Amino acid sequence: MDSALDLSDPSSALDLNNIRFQLIRLEDTVLFHLIERVQFPLNSTIYKKGAIPIPHSKLSFSDWVLRETEVVQSKIRRYQSPDEYPFFQDAISELILPPLKYPKILWDNDVNLNDELRRRYVQEILPAACAEPSRPERAQEAQENYGSSATADVACLQSLSRRIHFGKFVAESKFQQETERFVKLIKAEDRAGIDEAITNQKVEEQVLERLRKKALTYGVDPAFNSMDGAGKVNVQAVVDMYKNVVIPLTKVIEVEYLMQRLKGTKWE
Numbered sequence: 001m002d003s004a005l006d007l008s009d010p011s012s013a014l015d016l017n018n019i020r021f022q023l024i025r026l027e028d029t030v031l032f033h034l035i036e037r038v039q040f041p042l043n044s045t046i047y048k049k050g051a052i053p054i055p056h057s058k059l060s061f062s063d064w065v066l067r068e069t070e071v072v073q074s075k076i077r078r079y080q081s082p083d084e085y086p087f088f089q090d091a092i093s094e095l096i097l098p099p100l101k102y103p104k105i106l107w108d109n110d111v112n113l114n115d116e117l118r119r120r121y122v123q124e125i126l127p128a129a130c131a132e133p134s135r136p137e138r139a140q141e142a143q144e145n146y147g148s149s150a151t152a153d154v155a156c157l158q159s160l161s162r163r164i165h166f167g168k169f170v171a172e173s174k175f176q177q178e179t180e181r182f183v184k185l186i187k188a189e190d191r192a193g194i195d196e197a198i199t200n201q202k203v204e205e206q207v208l209e210r211l212r213k214k215a216l217t218y219g220v221d222p223a224f225n226s227m228d229g230a231g232k233v234n235v236q237a238v239v240d241m242y243k244n245v246v247i248p249l250t251k252v253i254e255v256e257y258l259m260q261r262l263k264g265t266k267w268e
């Protein structure tokens with residue numbers, strides 16, 4: 001899959017400025033996918049196991065669409081890329097293209113927070129983003145939009161997953177910048193200390209502020225020059241999604257990646 005971050009060049013891939021630039025670009029991707037999703041009602045039926053019968057599967061309709069997408073995409077090398085992580089490990093199928101060789105940038109690790117991301121997307125992010133008191137029609141189920149909703153979910157979840165797992169590159173970059181400090185914290189299994197060391201409050205505030213502006217701007221069609229009325233997306237829900245889920249999960253990924261960083265090194 002394409003990536004603006006050059007994953008074939010370790011020094012560029014671990015430059016914190018480049019990584020943050022990529023995180024900023026991903027905000028646009030996440031936001032546009034969410035705008036696509038919220039044109040449809042919440043359609044909570046598609047997240048309930050067994051609510052829509054699927055031959056040979058016990059998954060909810062939305063999960064089934066995601067898993068089938070991963071079956072196809074795994075065959076065309078999506079999960080070979082070090083910034084892509086599957087939601088369904090058992091969907092990974094044999095490649096039909098020759099394997100790609102990425103240089104080793106990240107330390108070996110098994111950190112994958114997609115289960116938690118998917119749960120929170122369904123339970124927190126979507127209900128808040130779809131709630132629009134000024135548009136009561138969005139509260140109604142629309143079974144004719146089940147397929148479109150689940151397809152949009154795949155795009156939302158994959159972009160969110162990519163965003164949070166970028167935390168591994170951030171963590172590796174920070175580890176290389178301050179190796180001694182991190183080795184001490186990791187050896188002491190001081191997760192709170194690691195969390196503090198990777199936190200940059202000012203950057204987090206900038207992320208939320210920028211996101212609010214983007215949600216306000218991208219949610220209004222430039223053909224209409226008024227900001228009156230409801231935009232295409234619930235601005236506060238977008239900011240809350242980053243504040244409560246995206247940034248915290250990125251940080252958990254950074255911490256858990258670092259907890260595995262000394263395996264097989266001289267510091268172990």
Ligand SMILES: O=C(O)C(=O)C[C@]1(C(=O)O)C=C[C@@H](O)C=C1
Pocket residue numbers: 020023170198199200201203204207246247248250251254
């Ligand atoms: O930019 C960083 O340094 C990150 O670690 C990423 C991030 C984020 O998720 O946006 C997370 C933790 C930091 O406190 C600031 C920002």
